[in-house]
Amino acid sequence: MTTHETPDAVLFDLDGTLLDTPGAIAGVLARVLELTGRPDVPTDRIRATVGKPLGAVFAELTGLPEEHPDVTAAVALFRELFREEVVPKAADLVFPGIPELLGRLRAEGRRTAICTSKIRASALELLEPAGLLDAFDAVVCHGMAPRGKPHPDLALLAARSVDVAPGRSVVVGDAVDDMRMAAAAGIPAIGVTYGVATRQQLTEAGAGPVADTVEELTRALTPARAHHAPHL
Numbered sequence: 001m002t003t004h005e006t007p008d009a010v011l012f013d014l015d016g017t018l019l020d021t022p023g024a025i026a027g028v029l030a031r032v033l034e035l036t037g038r039p040d041v042p043t044d045r046i047r048a049t050v051g052k053p054l055g056a057v058f059a060e061l062t063g064l065p066e067e068h069p070d071v072t073a074a075v076a077l078f079r080e081l082f083r084e085e086v087v088p089k090a091a092d093l094v095f096p097g098i099p100e101l102l103g104r105l106r107a108e109g110r111r112t113a114i115c116t117s118k119i120r121a122s123a124l125e126l127l128e129p130a131g132l133l134d135a136f137d138a139v140v141c142h143g144m145a146p147r148g149k150p151h152p153d154l155a156l157l158a159a160r161s162v163d164v165a166p167g168r169s170v171v172v173g174d175a176v177d178d179m180r181m182a183a184a185a186g187i188p189a190i191g192v193t194y195g196v197a198t199r200q201q202l203t204e205a206g207a208g209p210v211a212d213t214v215e216e217l218t219r220a221l222t223p224a225r226a227h228h229a230p231h232l
Helices: 022-035 043-047 054-062 069-085 087-093 098-107 120-130 153-161 176-185 199-204 214-221 223-228
Strands: 009-012 111-116 138-141 169-173 189-192
Touching: 009 153, 022 043, 022 054, 022 069, 054 069, 069 087, 069 120, 087 120, 098 111, 098 214, 111 120, 111 153, 120 138, 138 153, 153 169, 153 176, 169 176, 169 214, 176 189, 176 199, 189 199, 189 214
Parallel strands: 009 111, 009 169, 111 138, 169 189
Antiparallel strands: none
16 A cells, blocks of 8 residues: 555554543553552653553553562552543543544445554443444454554454455554554554654654644545645
8 A cells, every 4th residue: 555545444543542541541550550559650651651551551660570469450450440530531532533534434435443452341441432432343452462562463453353454454543552563564554643652753663644633644544535625
């Protein structure tokens, strides 16, 4: 697929790409660290972990092995607090323009999939109240493939799940690991800067186009239409 062609499938990251959850995630991470006796982890270090699997996040932030009981307990506490405090607000966290973009892709006959580091239960409990679940043909999550991001496995599974060749797909994400996953899978990638990573970080990790807004993302995903209708 060249930069002038439209992809047959769009594989979306979830947090920071479709929903404005990174701030909420970082806040819950900080609370869990405080409640478990580690209140002094810097905020920027916490936010830099957003988008990774929770076990890896707490292992990194605590310096403990991922299989350590304290890490397991922290993951469970995070999921409990997130479910109580963030999930009920899911509909309000959807980035403006995302429902319209998803509707447009489906109307054009494109296949769509979620490709996230969340486990499936956590992804579904967020997508359903956000009103986005029915917009996707597949929901591919951490634990459904041998390796998570930034390895290629999840992206390749997502493309396979919607019956589209990797080269005819595109990954859309806000994090460095999204771009690295796409590059490893041989799938073009579009970065978005309204999540956690900067334009430079996304580009260095392998992004092609980088969008600062959902409007720019829409144009990047429909370049032929954008060329004829620059004010969309």
